[in-house]
Amino acid sequence: MQQTFNKYINYLEAEKNASPYTVRNYTNDLLGFFDFLRAKKISSLKEVDRHTLRGYLSHLVEQSFAKPSIARKLSAIRSFYRYLLREDMISASPAATTSSPKLDRRLPSFLTVEETVRLLEAPDLATPQGQRDRALLELLYASGIRVSELVSLNLEQINLDTNEIRVWGKGSKERMVLIGEPAAHALSVYLSQGRPQLLSKKGSNALFLNRYGGRLPVRRIQKILEKYARLINVDKRIHPHLLRHTFATHLLDGGADLRVVQELLGHAQLSSTQIYTHVSQSHARKIYLSAHPMAQKEANDNKQ
Numbered sequence: 001m002q003q004t005f006n007k008y009i010n011y012l013e014a015e016k017n018a019s020p021y022t023v024r025n026y027t028n029d030l031l032g033f034f035d036f037l038r039a040k041k042i043s044s045l046k047e048v049d050r051h052t053l054r055g056y057l058s059h060l061v062e063q064s065f066a067k068p069s070i071a072r073k074l075s076a077i078r079s080f081y082r083y084l085l086r087e088d089m090i091s092a093s094p095a096a097t098t099s100s101p102k103l104d105r106r107l108p109s110f111l112t113v114e115e116t117v118r119l120l121e122a123p124d125l126a127t128p129q130g131q132r133d134r135a136l137l138e139l140l141y142a143s144g145i146r147v148s149e150l151v152s153l154n155l156e157q158i159n160l161d162t163n164e165i166r167v168w169g170k171g172s173k174e175r176m177v178l179i180g181e182p183a184a185h186a187l188s189v190y191l192s193q194g195r196p197q198l199l200s201k202k203g204s205n206a207l208f209l210n211r212y213g214g215r216l217p218v219r220r221i222q223k224i225l226e227k228y229a230r231l232i233n234v235d236k237r238i239h240p241h242l243l244r245h246t247f248a249t250h251l252l253d254g255g256a257d258l259r260v261v262q263e264l265l266g267h268a269q270l271s272s273t274q275i276y277t278h279v280s281q282s283h284a285r286k287i288y289l290s291a292h293p294m295a296q297k298e299a300n301d302n303k304q
Contacts, residue, residue, distance in 0.1 A: 001034055003200060004089065007087075008030075009023060009027060011124060017168075020148075021218055029072065030076055030080055036059060045084065045089070049094045053074075060073065072102040074095065075100070078095040079221070080096070081093035110245040113250065115232070115234050116234040116246055119228055119229070119234070120137050120182075120236070122228040125189070132194050132198065132208060132216075133224055134189075135186040135191075136224070138164075138183035138186040139187065139238075140244070141246060143167075143247070144265055146240075146266075149167045149168065149169055149180065149266075150208070151208065151218050151221065155207055156205070156208065160188055160191075163183075164177070170268075177264060179265070200212060201213075218240075221240055222240065225238050226238065248261055248265060249276055252277060258273055261273055
């Protein structure tokens with residue numbers, strides 16, 4: 001199993017061009033699955049059937065894993081078995097007929113416009129790290145890109161003449177994202193002032209650099225957001241994906257078409273974007289008061 005697993009990871013990296021984040025998660029999830037198989041004295045992948053997988057899912061429930069974590073682990077197993085089918089190592093996948101746990105559909109959290117402005121203005125622009133942080137915060141909010149897409153950005157993907165960025169998303173799909181003037185200005189300042197100070201002698205083509213001149217990793221970006229969340233004292237857990245939620249919510253609140261937002265987010269299915277069709281309470285109230293005839297009457301009566 002170890003040899004097959006190693007080939008699969010190489011396949012993810014070389015052929016699927018999966019992000020380091022995806023490779024890390026799939027590696028951890030599959031290693032946990034293999035540990036379960038060894039505990040059950042199963043030495044061959046061909047011995048795994050639907051009952052084995054159901055037993056593994058029950059084991060995860062007993063270990064108090066959350067439903068999203070269990071669903072992700074099963075997704076990793078499904079991907080692995082698709083690879084085994086592709087390589088003719090098995091004749092059928094036991095994961096194909098194993099259902100994922102039904103997830104609770106929760107509305108994504110997001111920042112208000114006022115909270116977003118406070119976050120974007122938090123970095124100290126007198127330092128190269130502050131200029132970098134301002135640029136990456138502006139870019140996350142202005143474009144809605146994933147943090148994995150952000151860390152993989154190289155200089156040649158940025159076009160400040162047209163305010164466009166070429167992004168490689170999930171499944172190696174390429175798309176163009178747009179940024180506004182504030183993000184373009186922050187990037188320009190960082191590229192002309194902050195980045196040259198962070199760049200080491202050996203050089204790097206990465207857009208965002210750490211203090212040693214290397215590519216800024218995902219974990220460090222999470223730490224950066226946590227730092228500024230404490231500074232502005234927002235009672236929300238601020239993480240990179242929260243800015244993606246905020247980007248989509250603010251666009252839809254502003255009247256953007258759902259399919260345009262889908263394209264900008266890089267969602268393959270419109271259903272993935274539809275969760276953002278909730279609107280803020282203030283926006284919902286404005287629409288209600290302007291559209292409902294009796295609400296208009298009530299509002300006028302209150303003014304008198």
